[in-house]
Amino acid sequence: MPLDPEFIAALEKQSVELDETVAQRLQDYATCMWGFNEQLNLTRHTTWDLFVSRDLRDCLQLAPLIQPGEEVLDLGSGNGIPGIPLAILRPDVEVALAESVAKRAAVLAEMIEQLQLPVPVYSARGEDLMDDFRFTTIVCRAVGSITKLCRWFEDHWASVDRMLLIKGPKWVEERGEARHLGVLANLEVRRVAEYPLGDDSGENQGAILQIWPKGREPMRSV
Ligand SMILES: C[S@@+](CC[C@H](N)C(=O)[O-])C[C@H]1O[C@@H](n2cnc3c(N)ncnc32)[C@H](O)[C@@H]1O
Numbered sequence: 001m002p003l004d005p006e007f008i009a010a011l012e013k014q015s016v017e018l019d020e021t022v023a024q025r026l027q028d029y030a031t032c033m034w035g036f037n038e039q040l041n042l043t044r045h046t047t048w049d050l051f052v053s054r055d056l057r058d059c060l061q062l063a064p065l066i067q068p069g070e071e072v073l074d075l076g077s078g079n080g081i082p083g084i085p086l087a088i089l090r091p092d093v094e095v096a097l098a099e100s101v102a103k104r105a106a107v108l109a110e111m112i113e114q115l116q117l118p119v120p121v122y123s124a125r126g127e128d129l130m131d132d133f134r135f136t137t138i139v140c141r142a143v144g145s146i147t148k149l150c151r152w153f154e155d156h157w158a159s160v161d162r163m164l165l166i167k168g169p170k171w172v173e174e175r176g177e178a179r180h181l182g183v184l185a186n187l188e189v190r191r192v193a194e195y196p197l198g199d200d201s202g203e204n205q206g207a208i209l210q211i212w213p214k215g216r217e218p219m220r221s222v
Pocket residue numbers: 075076077078079080081082098099100101104124125126127140141142143
């Protein structure tokens with residue numbers, strides 16, 4: 001299918017410039033995901049404007065933070081955000097998806113097949129994969145609080161270099177709670193991206209947080 005004029009208009013509205021082949025693959029992803037949405041309730045962002053301004057926005061902020069050749073796990077992939085756009089935007093990175101709800105994992109596998117992407121899909125809790133696999137970076141959006149995610153990974157830092165968490169403006173409170181509960185005692189947290197969310201308030205900022213064990217060198221962004 002040629003590029004949808006509404007997708008092109010939404011990209012222009014957000015001043016997003018993409019190679020045409022990349023835009024085509026992102027369009028194929030969104031169209032495919034929306035096709036499954038009716039049966040599985042995967043997203044509320046069902047217009048090109050919302051896809052670009054909410055979903056793609058986060059993925060475009062995340063993509064430059066990953067180094068070439070990294071092995072990345074999208075934990076709680078659900079509808080494929082951020083893992084699938086990341087695999088499209090950064091073919092030099094090895095992306096895998098983990099989804100704990102079997103039906104959603106099956107749909108992700110179907111999407112990956114239709115889009116012909118070299119992306120394994122694990123129907124499992126992401127943290128349970130750490131006994132058998134190693135990843136440089138865990139990426140994650142809308143799955144749990146900083147406290148929850150750090151607790152899940154407490155015993156798994158030997159298998160992971162860092163997490164990159166895509167967060168809304170409440171990340172500051174979440175970090176406060178995690179510190180208060182002692183969850184961050186052995187971890188460093190650094191905000192590595194900040195960007196306007198473009199919501200009605202016009203003031204809210206999104207952030208990407210890098211979390212890694214104290215005493216280790218932080219990974220650099222590209
Ligand atoms: C709200 S959805 C977010 C989907 C997508 N990441 C996004 O940003 O739109 C959260 C997803 O994470 C999955 N999930 C929750 N805990 C998980 C875990 N420990 N490992 C893998 N998937 C998990 C849920 O089944 C759900 O599909």
